[in-house]
Amino acid sequence: MTALSVAAEVRSGERTARDVADEALAAVAADDSRFHAFLNVLGDEARAQADAVDAAVAEGRDPGPLAGVPVALKDNLCTRGHATTCGSRILEGWLPPYDATVVTQLRRAGAVALGKTNMDEFAMGSSTENSAFGPTRNPRGTEKVPGGSSGGSAAAVAAGFAPLGLGSDTGGSIRQPAALCGVVGMKPTYGRVSRYGLVAFASSLDQIGPFATTVQDAALLFDVLAGHDPLDSTSLPSAPEPTLPGIDEGVEGLRVGLCRDLVEGCAADVAARVHEAADALAKAGAKVEEVSVPEFSYGLSAYYLIAPAEASSNLARYDGVRYGLRVDGDDVEAMNTATRTAGFGAEVKRRIMLGTYALSAGYYDAYYAQAQRVRTLVMQAFDRAYASYDVLLGATAPTTAFDLGAKVDDPMAMYMNDVCTIPSNLSGHPAISVPFGTGEDGLPVGVQVLAPALGEAVLFRVARVVEAHAP
C-alpha cells in the first residue's frame, strides 16, 4: 500500500484511519521482533490520531493530504510526552515537553505517528548497530544491517509496517539505509525542512527527510514538511512550490552528469546498476554525460572533522544536571564525568573526543578551519558541475547491505559507507536514493540523484524516471 492510496481511501471513506492504524499496529506487534525497527510503539496515541482523522472525514472536514497514513518516526524527533532516546542511555527517562515541528506538521496533515524507530546513538553510525538498545535487522535479509543511522525507519518502511518514515540525514543517514533496505530515501535542501525538535548531531549538516516505498510518496511527504519555520533560524524564508504535481513531467532535454567520483570506488555490481540507470535516463530523453568532480574525494575527511566538532558541542548538554541519566559523584565535575561515561556508547565518545580535539586551541586552524575550507571547495565544485548539468547521478552506498557485526570494530570501514552521500550534506543540497535492482547477493542497490539547492522538483522528476526503469 502506498501512502497516496491509503490517504485516498481514508479521505473517500472507503477505509477508516482507525482500521489502517490497527492493522499497522498488529503487524508491528506480530513481526517487529524479527527486525527491531521500533524502540517504542505509540499505540494509544496512534489510535487517537486515527480517530481524529475519521471524525474529520465524518464531519466533512478536510482530513489532510496524509489522512490516516501511518508514519514511522526516527527516535531523535521530539514527541511531546513520549520518550525520545536518540538510541542512547543518556536520555533515559526524558519526556520531551514539546513536539518537533515536523511532528506537528504530520499531525495537521492527518498522518498517524506509529512509533519511534531505532537508530545509531545520536545518529552516529551507518548500520544502526550503535544503538544502546540493540541493532535493527534488514528486512531484505535479517543477517544484514539495515544501514544507518536511520535504520529503524528504513526497516519499518521496507518491512511494510508503515508506507512512510521520517529520518535525519547528516552524512547519508537517510539515503544509505534507504539503499540498503530497498526503499526511497531523500534528503532535502538544508533549511527546507525545520530542524526544530530534531535532537542535534551536527547542526550545519542535519536535515530531516522522508522514507517511502515510491518516489511519489516521498514527494507527497516532502511537500507536507517543506516550508519556513520561525522557530528555526536556519529555515529558508521562501515558500516552496509543491513537487508532486509536476513529478511526471519526465526528463526530456534534462542534462544528467554521471559522476565518476560517486561510482568508481563502489563494488562492481553497484556500479553496474548505476550505469544501467544512466542508460535508462538517456533512453527517456535526458542528455547523459560522464563528469568528474574530484573535490568530492575530500568530502569524507572534512565531514569527519566538522560533524564531530559540532557534535562535541551539541552533546555537551547531556551532563546529568537537568534531565536524562544522572550518575552521582562527589562533586559536579565527578557527576558530569560519571554520567557521560555511563550514558554514551563508544562511537559517540570517539566522535566527542575527535571533535573536541579538532576545535582545541592550537589545532583549530589545522583541523576545523581547514575542514571548513574544504567544505567551501566542495560547494564550489558543485556549482561548477551544476553550470553544465541539471542533476548528478551516482551510487548511494558503495556496497549492498553487509553482515551484522562485520564492521563494528573498524570505524574507518564503517565511515567509508558515507563517501557518496556526504558531499550533498557539505553543500546543503538535496539528494535522493532510489532502489534500482539488486547486487550479486540479491540485496537491493540504491541509485543516487543529486540536485542543486532547492532543486527538489527536478530531483523527484528524475528519480521517478529511474524508479520506472528499475529492473
Place this chain on the structure above:
Amino acid sequence: MSDWETVIGLEVHTELATETKLFCGCRNAFGDEPNINICPACLGLPGALPVLNERAVELAMRIGAALHCEIRPSEFARKNYFYPDQAKDYQISQYDLPLNANGWLELPDGFRVGVTRAHMEEDTGKLTHVGASGRINAALHALVDYNRSSVPLVEIVSEPDMRNSAQARAYVSELRGILMATGASDGRMEEGSMRVDANVSVRPVGSSGFGTRCEIKNLNSLRSLGRAIDYEVARQIALIEGGGVVDQETRHWDEAAGRTETMRSKEEANDYRYFPEPDLVRLAPDEAWQDKVRSGLGPMPADRRAALVASLGDGPSPADIDQVNAVVDLGLDRLVAAASEAGAPTALALARAANEVAAQADAGLRLDAASFAALLALEAGGQLSATQSKTVLAALLERGGGDPAALAKEMGFEAMASDTLAAAVDQVIAANAEEWARFVGGDEGEQKKLMGFFTGKVMQATSGKANGKDVAAELRRRESA
C-alpha cells in the same frame, strides 16, 4: 611608588532592558520566583533552537552608536565549557566578529578611553550554593535558577587606556549614564544589570610594553572597583619590588576582607573551543537600520552636561561643574531643565537638584519635573523661603510630585504680609540694639556676619515663615534710612 605606572582595561557586562530573552520568548525579569521564565530553548532541551531577539540587536546597536563604534557584519559563536548554570554547556556569544568595534568613550574631564568592542551574548543561569556557610567549598548542594539563562547581555571591552582607579570609576560611571541614556540598561549595578571585570597591570614609568595582568572579578559597585584596583596595584608593585613576578590569573575581589584572591591561574583557564554557532545565521544590520538607530539616539550625558553648563551662563565655577556632573550622572538634569524653562534661575534649580534631590536619587528619578519646576518658580518669586521650599520639596519627593502651591498652603507656608514682616524686623532690631549698631557701622565682613544673625532672629520670630530675601531687603532699608 612613583616609579610605577598602572594600566587598566575594563570589561563591562550589561543586561539589556528587553521584554524577552535573547534567543526565546521568555520574560526577561529580575527577582521572579525561580525557574518560571523558562522554555525548551533557554533550558537547553534536546532539539530546541535559538531565535535572535530583534529588540536586543537594536539596543546593542544603540550602545555601539553611543560609543562611536563601527557597526559591522557579525557572527555568533559557541563558547564551550561545562558549568551547571550553563543550560547547553556552551554560551552563545560573539567572538571574532563582534557587532560593534573601534569606538571610544570620553570622560567628563575630556580624557578618551578606547572601546575595543561591544558584542552580544547570552547570560547564564544563577547558582545558589546551599550549605552551612553559603560558601562554594562548604556547600552541601547547589540550586540553579534558569530565569536568567539567555537574558541578553552586551559586553563592552575597553582598551587598556586608564591609568588609575579614579579614571576607571569615571569610565564606569560615564558608561552607566550612556547605557541608561540609550535605554539599553537600567544601570542597576547592585541587581547585576551591570557587572565589571578589571584587567590590571603595572609597568615602570616610561615603558611602553605591558606588565603581566590580573583580571579581577566580582566588582559590584564603583566603590569596590576603586578599592580593588588600588589594592591590586599595591599588591603587584610590592610583589615585583620584593623580587617576585606577577602571575597571569583571575582574581576574586573580597569586599569584606578588602583584598583580591586567586580564583584560577592561566594554566587552569578553559580552552573555550569557540566556533561559529551553526544554529544562527550571520547578523549584518543594513545601512538603513543603522541610520535609524543612530538618528534615534537621544542626548548622551556629555551633551546634557554641556546643555546644563550653557544654561548656567558665563563662567561656571568648579563647584558648579561638580554639581552639573552629579546631576547628570543621576539623571536629574531633566528637573533642572524644566525649572529653568519655567523661569527659575538655573543655578538655584541645579543646587536643589544636586543637594536635596540627589540625597534621594531614586525618588528623584520618579519626581514629576513639572512639580519641581512649579516649586522652584514659587521659591524664585519669593512666595516661599528657601527653608519652606526645601520642606515642600521633601513632600514632593515622597509623593513623586503634586501641586507645590497647595502643599505649601497645607503646611501653612503662605507668603507673609509685608507689614507683619516689617513689625517683626522692628521688634528684633529693638531687642538687639548693640548688634544693630555694629551692623550699621560695620565693614562688609561684619555686615555679612550680622545679616545672618538678624535673619535668623527674624526667622525665629516668624516661625520660619519669613522669606530670607525679604528680611535682607527690610534690614537694608532701615540701614540706609
